[in-house]
Amino acid sequence: MKQLYILAFLFTTSFTFAQLAPPTELQAYYSGVDFTKTGTELYDDLAVKTIAKHTLFLTYGERHQFLYDADEDPSNSSNVRLIYSGESRSKTEYLSGSNPNSPQTFNTEHVYPRSLLGDGTAEADLHLLRTCDISVNSLRGNDPFSDGSSTPNQAYFSTGSSFFPGWDWRGDVARIIMYVNLRYNEPFTDVGTLNLFLEWNAADPVSPQEIEDNRNTVISGVQGNRNPFIDNPFLATLIWGGTQAENRWGENPPDDTEAPTIPTNLMASNETSASVDLNWTASTDDIGVTAYNIFVDNVFYVSTNSSATNITVTGLSSETTYEFAVLARDLANNTSALSTSVNATTLEANTGGGSCAFETFENIPDNNSSYSDRTWTGDDNSSAQWQATRARTDQSINSRAITIDVRDMSDGSITSPLLSNGIGSLTVTTQRAFSGGSGTLDVSVNEVFVGTIPYGSDVQTSTISDINFNGNVQILISKNSSSGDRVIIDDLSWTCFPSLSVGDEVLKRVKIYPNPTKDLVKIDLTQNIETRIEIYDILGKRILTTEIKESTSLNVSSLKHGLYLIRFTQKDKSETKRLIIQ
Known part of the structure; x- marks a missing residue:
């Protein structure tokens, strides 16, 4: 709340002002959070910290013991300060059948409406509860918030379908x-828009020694965690961008009106039936480039959410020519003009359910019988190179093939470039070269072991199923722990595995709780629809799969401590949520 009226995941950057760091009294609490990060990386760090620090879960009835101390009127320790109206009332006037006092004039407002909360522990989380006049609470109801900053008296009001909290309380909200x-x-x-809340966060800063700081102190003493956006509203700017908020931990960056330079040398490559890789030369800026916006056919499509100068544009239609362009943006949301555009055409869709990519080794170096390191351009003709160690190029199976030496002290291997669109299953043809026995080779994806492929005197084609990594992947075929032979490898192919995507509103309402958890997690479906559940670790490896048709509980006690992603799929829609295992 601001008594004196002092008048989006986006980026990774460096700043020209002092390094962001919590004050001494908060450094122990925020230990492990990397404040050099921005965008989704900082968001994830803060989410893990905020969830892990939440160690005491109150029942809703227990809120009375702590909420009134949290909302204490700074001018009168016997009173609470009510949200929206700003009135000061005696702490004894709370509405409850067990309260012997009269009158009873205020109750508990769920700033994020109770009916919209999916997690069963959230309804009693003190951070989202505020004391409120009974009639004002009724006036607000469950309506979303809307802008009303132009109202003459700067007070709260309801439109009948939305609610403005008033100038003094918009930042708190x-x-x-x-x-x-x-x-x-x-x-x-469900409760407004991110842009609106970013504006309010900036327009109504935290007032020193006022209710918000007191709430953070009292509530963290009870349930363990803090609201980081009270500790420093500028964290919201670092995560989502928008209107620059107050930096309570140091200087705000200087006013910036200079736009970044236009990105140059935009190139498209690695076309598939549904995606195209883009890369370009970085823009420059006096403060720092924070993100690049990608335009497809002159319409904004996606942001890099970082200063990275490459992206895989997904979700495209097959056999379609697209026009791509990119612009740069900086911390102050200044944007460059669009770059020179490039065109690219997606490939024919795979309708047979087979491979979405392959490597035939037709482009390996000329025939050579010596064992040496080899590099070559793959069948997709991208600039990224395949690599092989202790390899010769003069043997064949169906046509040209690569032979690696994994005998005794030899560590022959094949490494793919970074491949987009994930990997579902892998198929490869092998045969032992020359004399020897039979055995297996190890296969890893993103440095995670996923299975073995056999070889022997006869030609054999093998498949490793259910690898199921999404995003960018790198395949490694290498020697296992036992002695081996010289092995010919040919016709490598793999199916793609779709990226985690955003689903429709039904899926968005799926809830998981408690979160974090140690053993059981409740999956609450809003509708009884057949739902596929997949849990991934932070490397993108799928580690659990099940299907449900109604709300249920999953036993996750076998999972290690850490952050996981749960993907829910209903028909062709999917939604992903975070899960923390304690």
């Missing part, structure tokens, strides 16, 4: 909603 999104992954769209 924004920081509570951001906390709920961070802690429980609840959407902004």
